[in-house]
Amino acid sequence: MTSTINGGISFWYADAGIPAPREPLPGDASADVCIVGGGYTGLWTAYYLKKAVPFLNITVLEAAFCGYGASGRNGGWLYNGIAGRDRYARLHGHDAAVRLQQAMNDTVTEVIRTAAAEHIDADIHQGGVLEVAYTPAQLSRLRNFHAVEIAFGEKDRVLHGARETAGRIRIAGAVGSSWTPHGARLHPVKLVKGLATAVEALGVTIHESTPVTEIRPKHAVTPYGTVRAPYILRCTEGFTPALKGHKRSWLPMNSSMIATEPLPAALWDQIGWEGRETLGDMAHAYMYAQRTADDRIALGGRGVPYRYGSRAATTDNAGRTQPATIDALRAVLTRFFPQLAGVRIDHAWSGVLGVPRDWCATVTLDRSTGLGWAGGYVGSGVATANLAARTLRDLVQQDAGQSGPTDLTALPWVNHKVRKWEPEPLRWLGVHALYAAYRTADRRELTAHTTHTDRLATLADKISGRH
Numbered sequence: 001m002t003s004t005i006n007g008g009i010s011f012w013y014a015d016a017g018i019p020a021p022r023e024p025l026p027g028d029a030s031a032d033v034c035i036v037g038g039g040y041t042g043l044w045t046a047y048y049l050k051k052a053v054p055f056l057n058i059t060v061l062e063a064a065f066c067g068y069g070a071s072g073r074n075g076g077w078l079y080n081g082i083a084g085r086d087r088y089a090r091l092h093g094h095d096a097a098v099r100l101q102q103a104m105n106d107t108v109t110e111v112i113r114t115a116a117a118e119h120i121d122a123d124i125h126q127g128g129v130l131e132v133a134y135t136p137a138q139l140s141r142l143r144n145f146h147a148v149e150i151a152f153g154e155k156d157r158v159l160h161g162a163r164e165t166a167g168r169i170r171i172a173g174a175v176g177s178s179w180t181p182h183g184a185r186l187h188p189v190k191l192v193k194g195l196a197t198a199v200e201a202l203g204v205t206i207h208e209s210t211p212v213t214e215i216r217p218k219h220a221v222t223p224y225g226t227v228r229a230p231y232i233l234r235c236t237e238g239f240t241p242a243l244k245g246h247k248r249s250w251l252p253m254n255s256s257m258i259a260t261e262p263l264p265a266a267l268w269d270q271i272g273w274e275g276r277e278t279l280g281d282m283a284h285a286y287m288y289a290q291r292t293a294d295d296r297i298a299l300g301g302r303g304v305p306y307r308y309g310s311r312a313a314t315t316d317n318a319g320r321t322q323p324a325t326i327d328a329l330r331a332v333l334t335r336f337f338p339q340l341a342g343v344r345i346d347h348a349w350s351g352v353l354g355v356p357r358d359w360c361a362t363v364t365l366d367r368s369t370g371l372g373w374a375g376g377y378v379g380s381g382v383a384t385a386n387l388a389a390r391t392l393r394d395l396v397q398q399d400a401g402q403s404g405p406t407d408l409t410a411l412p413w414v415n416h417k418v419r420k421w422e423p424e425p426l427r428w429l430g431v432h433a434l435y436a437a438y439r440t441a442d443r444r445e446l447t448a449h450t451t452h453t454d455r456l457a458t459l460a461d462k463i464s465g466r467h
């Protein structure tokens with residue numbers, strides 16, 4: 001039996017190939033806008049800014065290569081979830097959060113539309129998102145979640161019982177699910193590679209192998225020279241703590257994935273999944289999965305959540321994950337689909353996402369310094385990065401006097417401020433305690449026959465500031 005590849009950035013890169021490297025920054029330079037980070041956020045921002053103002057001189061500085069981070073490693077759920085919506089509702093009112101949600105729904109369509117317009121074939125299939133419950137407690141959370149999403153304007157969301165769920169995907173023990181059309185499955189690397197090519201074709205300069213060591217107003221400092229620009233936009237997500245002065249900004253949280261071998265038609269006949277919905281569950285330490293274009297299952301979950309001292313931001317190991325995490329993800333796979341007990345796991349990998357102290361995604365432009373940033377998407381940045389990019393475009397244009405406020409600049413996540421994470425060892429203790437509590441709560445909910453969410457999980461949510 002062929003063994004599992006562990007690392008190598010991700011299965012998506014093994015599949016689509018690592019791109020030819022672009023030249024590093026050759027020395028000091030100037031630009032109108034300098035973007036730090038070549039993931040979805042940085043590249044979409046370059047794309048929309050250049051489209052809006054073609055004469056802008058835009059430089060992207062990328063530490064490794066475009067798509068090296070979460071954008072080249074994720075689960076390929078392009079969906080309408082945004083971290084922090086419920087808190088934004090509390091802070092700015094329900095209507096403001098409904099506008100944010102509507103903007104996210106539109107963003108799914110925008111990514112699909114723009115990928116097609118730019119001839120980016122990213123295996124996009126809009127089968128919606130299916131979130132399933134397999135315990136009584138999960139079912140009651142699912143019903144509550146479903147009602148809340150409808151209250152935020154998703155009138156087209158559908159609640160399924162056990163039989164209808166099985167009609168979509170036959171998952172062992174599933175008792176219900178909630179389905180929304182606002183989601184699509186995609187190949188993350190095909191998207192990020194296509195985007196980098198499109199951005200370059202528009203005339204944006206991309207320098208790879210160019211780590212920015214410090215960001216100051218109007219300066220992005222690298223070992224090869226400094227780029228001076230009126231606007232410096234930080235799009236570094238889970239790697240942000242490696243930047244000078246940002247050690248306790250966003251916490252680099254790990255997420256790990258496995259990809260099976262391509263499954264034969266006989267197994268798919270048993271499983272169903274013809275709609276190729278992205279698939280998730282209502283566990284506290286939740287899983288996410290997709291059926292890939294070449295008929296594998298790619299499935300992810302938390303694994304070891306966080307490494308002491310925010311180390312994941314600096315020592316990445318090309319996406320290697322722990323053997324215990326691979327075993328845990330395989331156990332999730334076979335809990336969902338027991339008939340897959342013997343299938344080969346071709347690839348396992350991990351990546352980092354950015355988690356702000358209040359778990360709320362943000363997009364900001366400080367008009368007094370010209371420094372901007374977007375991120376803190378937690379686990380839902382594939383679509384959110386696109387909304388953030390269009391918002392950064394509008395904020396820069398507004399600041400430069402080229403336009404006024406827009407619908408996007410009025411959204412409640414714009415210019416949101418958040419406090420820093422606690423120093424170590426509190427940060428490590430807190431995150432590990434949180435996920436230990438979630439895992440215990442999930443185990444207890446599996447055996448308890450109560451519809452109540454386990455008290456430990458509720459407590460953990462409250463203490464962590466997640467809800």
Ligand SMILES: Cc1cc2nc3c(=O)[nH]c(=O)nc-3n(C[C@H](O)[C@H](O)[C@H](O)COP(=O)(O)OP(=O)(O)OC[C@H]3O[C@@H](n4cnc5c(N)ncnc54)[C@H](O)[C@@H]3O)c2cc1C
Pocket residue numbers: 036037038039040041042061062063064065066067068069070071072073074075076077078079210211212213235236237238239240242243254255256257288300350351352353374375377378379380381382383384385
């Ligand atoms: C395993 C995993 C699964 C996920 N699954 C999903 C999913 O299915 N759906 C979803 O919505 N979200 C998912 N996410 C989250 C999503 O992938 C991210 O939110 C999104 O890709 C963030 O894009 P980004 O461009 O902001 O950050 P990144 O993609 O991380 O890009 C940041 C870039 O900045 C570069 N960089 C960092 N520091 C510097 C520096 N100092 N100088 C220069 N360059 C620098 C990095 O090399 C990197 O290329 C997942 C994340 C992971 C890790």
